[in-house]
Amino acid sequence: MIVVTGATGHLGRLVVERLLTKVPARDIAVAARNPDRAKDLAALGVEVRRADYAKPDTLGPALAGAEKVLLISSSEVGQRVPQHSAVVEAAKAARVRLLAYTSVLHAGTSNLALAAEHQATEAVIRGSGVPYVFLRNGWYLENYTEHLAPALQHGALVGSAGDGRIAAAARADYADAAVAVLTRDVEKPVYELAGDHPFTMAELADELSRQTGKRIAYRDLPPDQYRAVLIGAGMPGAAADLYVDADVHVAKGELDDSSGELRRLIGRPTTPLAAAVRAALGR
Known part of the structure; x- marks a missing residue:
C-alpha cells in the first residue's frame, strides 16, 4: 500500500494520477484533510482517508497498513515542523518501509527563509529511524x-x-520523480x-x-x-x-x-x- 498525503493539492493530484499508470488503484490510498475534496480521486478507485496534519489522532488510521508514504509538505508556513513531525511519528508507528518527503532544493545548505522548516523536518525524519528519501524540489x-x-x-x-x-x-516533473521513488528501488536517500x-x-x-x-x-x-x-x-x-x-x-x-538528477530520475x-x-x- 502506498499512501499519498496532501493528495488534494496540485502536486498530490498529479502524483496520484501518475501512480495509477504504474500500480493498481487498490494499492493506493490518499490522505486528505477534507475527504469531500477527494471524491474525484475516489472515483478512480483509490481509497480516501481523512488526515489532518494538525490533528495527530487522524494520522495513525490514515497510514495504517502503509508500506510507503509520500509526505507532501504542508502549505501552512510556520506550522510545518510540528505538523510534519506528527506524520513522521505515525509513519514510525505504522512501520512504513519508506517515507518520501518533498523538501526544498539544496536544503542542506540553503539560506532561504522557506528552507528552515524543511531542514528541521529532514532532521526529524533522520532521527526517527524510518527509512527515507528526500525529494528536494x-x-x-x-x-x-x-x-x-x-x-x-x-x-x-x-x-x-x-x-x-x-x-x-x-509540477508534473516533480510528480514523476515522486512516482519513481515510490515504485522503484531507491538508489540513495537524497535527490536534488x-x-x-x-x-x-x-x-x-x-x-x-x-x-x-x-x-x-x-x-x-x-x-x-x-x-x-x-x-x-x-x-x-x-x-x-x-x-x-x-x-x-x-x-x-x-x-x-546543473546536477541533472531530476532528468535522470524521471x-x-x-x-x-x-x-x-x-x-x-x-x-
Whole structure:
C-alpha cells in the first residue's frame, strides 16, 4: 500500500494520477484533510482517508497498513515542523518501509527563509529511524506561469532576482520523480531535483515577449521596493517577505542547479520554460 498525503493539492493530484499508470488503484490510498475534496480521486478507485496534519489522532488510521508514504509538505508556513513531525511519528508507528518527503532544493545548505522548516523536518525524519528519501524540489515553473496577468497588463515583470538563474521544473516533473521513488528501488536517500534549463527573470520576460508579441520587460528592484509593490498589490506582509527573500537568494544562485538528477530520475528531459509559458497562455 502506498499512501499519498496532501493528495488534494496540485502536486498530490498529479502524483496520484501518475501512480495509477504504474500500480493498481487498490494499492493506493490518499490522505486528505477534507475527504469531500477527494471524491474525484475516489472515483478512480483509490481509497480516501481523512488526515489532518494538525490533528495527530487522524494520522495513525490514515497510514495504517502503509508500506510507503509520500509526505507532501504542508502549505501552512510556520506550522510545518510540528505538523510534519506528527506524520513522521505515525509513519514510525505504522512501520512504513519508506517515507518520501518533498523538501526544498539544496536544503542542506540553503539560506532561504522557506528552507528552515524543511531542514528541521529532514532532521526529524533522520532521527526517527524510518527509512527515507528526500525529494528536494526546486522552484515550480508554475510559480511564474500561473501569475502572468499583471505582467501582461503592465508590460513588465518585477522582482529582486537580479541575474540569478532559476532551475525550475513543472509540477508534473516533480510528480514523476515522486512516482519513481515510490515504485522503484531507491538508489540513495537524497535527490536534488531541478529543471534542465535554468533561466533568469529577464529571459522569462523575453519568452513572454516572444510568445505574446508584446514587449514585456523585467524590472529589477531593490528588495524594499519589491516588497512595497507586492503589498500594494494586496499581498499580506508575511507572504511578501517570503517572496522577496526568495528573490534575494535567487540573485545569489541558490535556486540554480546543473546536477541533472531530476532528468535522470524521471528518464526524460524536464519541461522547458517555453512549453510552460505556452501552456499558461493557452488557458
